[in-house]
Every structure is written in structure tokens, then in C-alpha cells.
Amino acid sequence: MSLRSSSGWPMLLALMLLFAAGIARAVDPIELEDPLLQQRYRALSHELRCMQCQNQSIADSPVGLAGDLRREVRELLVAGKSDDEIRTWMRNRYGDFILFRPVFSARTAWLWLAPGVLLVLGLGIAVRVIRQRAAVAAGGRDDDDGSPA
Amino acid sequence: MNRSLVPIAAFALLVVVLAIGILRAPQKTVIQSVLLGKPAPEFVLPELGRDSSFDSRSMRGRWFLFNVWGTWCAECRAEHEMLLEISRSGRLPLVGLNWKDEDGLATQWLQDLGNPYDHVALDREGRVAIDWGVYGAPETFLVDADGKIVYKHVGPMTPEVWQRQFLARLPPPVARPLSAPSAEPSSSPPQAPVVAPSPAPVS
Numbered sequence: 001m002s003l004r005s006s007s008g009w010p011m012l013l014a015l016m017l018l019f020a021a022g023i024a025r026a027v028d029p030i031e032l033e034d035p036l037l038q039q040r041y042r043a044l045s046h047e048l049r050c051m052q053c054q055n056q057s058i059a060d061s062p063v064g065l066a067g068d069l070r071r072e073v074r075e076l077l078v079a080g081k082s083d084d085e086i087r088t089w090m091r092n093r094y095g096d097f098i099l100f101r102p103v104f105s106a107r108t109a110w111l112w113l114a115p116g117v118l119l120v121l122g123l124g125i126a127v128r129v130i131r132q133r134a135a136v137a138a139g140g141r142d143d144d145d146g147s148p149a
Numbered sequence: 150m151n152r153s154l155v156p157i158a159a160f161a162l163l164v165v166v167l168a169i170g171i172l173r174a175p176q177k178t179v180i181q182s183v184l185l186g187k188p189a190p191e192f193v194l195p196e197l198g199r200d201s202s203f204d205s206r207s208m209r210g211r212w213f214l215f216n217v218w219g220t221w222c223a224e225c226r227a228e229h230e231m232l233l234e235i236s237r238s239g240r241l242p243l244v245g246l247n248w249k250d251e252d253g254l255a256t257q258w259l260q261d262l263g264n265p266y267d268h269v270a271l272d273r274e275g276r277v278a279i280d281w282g283v284y285g286a287p288e289t290f291l292v293d294a295d296g297k298i299v300y301k302h303v304g305p306m307t308p309e310v311w312q313r314q315f316l317a318r319l320p321p322p323v324a325r326p327l328s329a330p331s332a333e334p335s336s337s338p339p340q341a342p343v344v345a346p347s348p349a350p351v352s
Contacts, residue, residue, distance in 0.1 A: 052285055068249075068278075094180075
């Protein structure tokens, strides 16, 4: 069966969703009673790094420390702390490294600004190249026509 | 042409940037603790083999080693002999944090391998370890007489690490025996009535 056939895509999508559902439930089965807190808990635990495995969030990691950190996040949420207070709480213990989204500081400014700067630079170069080529193409056509430049 | 040099220059720049990243990578596997130079987090935890609990403030006025370990941790077994040696040297007391372990296993471990610790605090739930920013055992902290974290080593203690990173940071040995509280004059804040902790017998 080719994936390009019209019947293949829904099937593939269904399978992908099925597997994703298993992963989503496997690591962290705990749910907070308050749905709003649960939503914030989900979001926060996905943006905190598991320090032992480093390339997983604490939401995705089955190791013991990740579980302990999730417990801390839950308890801080229930205690009424704001998201920022919880992030700061984590940073005071594990440093900026625990945040997947780096804070904006003098040290990390280039991280945040570089993509925009590079994009503008790239666009500038692209515009110049396109204009030059257009000019060359136009010039070539003019030559073909035999009219003066 | 001048123009053809631009991509080459850009490529050379990229090579330099990536080379710096690769050369620095080995140091990045160890994450610097944010707690260096800051006051060590205080805690009160049950103490192994005693009815009373252990209060970290009782170490005020003395330099000490704070070693995070567990019987489930293979690297901890590897460093144990070195910890015993440090304990025998008498340079400073050792406080062990038994991290997410079972008391029975911990007792057995110390009976079998020898006990380098003056105190073993039981962090059964792993909360104190989080306060100290611990992310993998073994980790060893050097805490000064003012209760500040001077150095942290991640991974097993070795003679080289002990020599270079710990001994080098310690103040010169005092003539008085280690068990005497508040050996250093600088370390006696008026509000710290240090309860003389009886040194644990090394079994």
C-alpha cells in the first residue's frame, strides 16, 4: 500500500495518534484535581529539563529525579505559586540549564536575537541577488531585441 | 574575484565556531552548580543509626564534606575506599546524604564496606537533594565554616580530585583535633552555640 494513496493517510494518522497516546500516558499518570492547575502543571513540566537525561523534559522522563521534580511542581502549584515563581524555584537549585526556554539575559541575548538578525540579513542578500538577476535578464532580453541599453 | 571569497570566509567562520563548541563539549557534560559561593541549604533529617535527627546547622563553624550517595549507585561503591581514606586523614568531617534509599540497605552497606561518615542523613523522599541541586549520585560538596558551598564535584571522588579540588581549597590543617567544635576563630558567629557533636565511631 502506498502512503500516497488516499486511504493510506488517515490510517497512518490514526496509528501515529495511537502511539502518541501511549507515550502521553505512560510516564506521568498523575492528574491534579483542578483542571486549570493540571493545565499549568502539564505546561510547566514540559518546559523543565530532566537533569539526569538532559534531552528530555521532566514530563517525559521516567527517572526518579524527574518524578521528584514533578512532585515539587505539583506541590508548588497547589501552594498557589505562580509559574514564574516555580521557574525561579527550579533555577535557584539547578540553574538556567533546567529551563528548556533560556531566559533573556546579556549572556543569552545573541541566542534570541541571532535568528532575527540572520533572517533580515538573508532576506537582504536574497533581494539583492534577485534584483541583479532580474537586471541581467532584462538586459539580455534588451540585447536580443536589438534595442539600445 | 573578491566575491568568491565571501562563501569561503563564511565557511571558515562556521568551522571556527563549531570547533570551539566541540572542544568545549567535554566540560559541558558537568553542569556548574548555581549554589557555589552561596549558603548551603539547611535541613533537618532523620539520622542513620540514631534516634535523634540530624540538623545541618550543627556543622556551623567547621568545614565539612557533604557526600550524596545511595546503595543503588554503582559509582558510589567505586569512590567508597577514597571516602574512607579521607575520613582516616582526619582533615574534615564527612556528612553523608543517603539519597532515596532504604535504611536497612544503607546500614548493611556501611557495615560491609566501612563507615567514612560522621553523620548520615536519610533523604528518603529526595527533597534535600533537590534543594542542593543534586542530579546524580555520587556528588560531593565542600562546605566552609560559614556554611557556604565552596566546591562541588559530580562523579566519584578520586585521589586526583581530592588533591586538586578539595585539599587545595581547604585552609591549612589546625593543630587541634578535628572533633573540637569551632576550631577556626573566623567561624564563630555569636549566634551559633554549636552543640558539641560526638564524633561517630568509625566502625
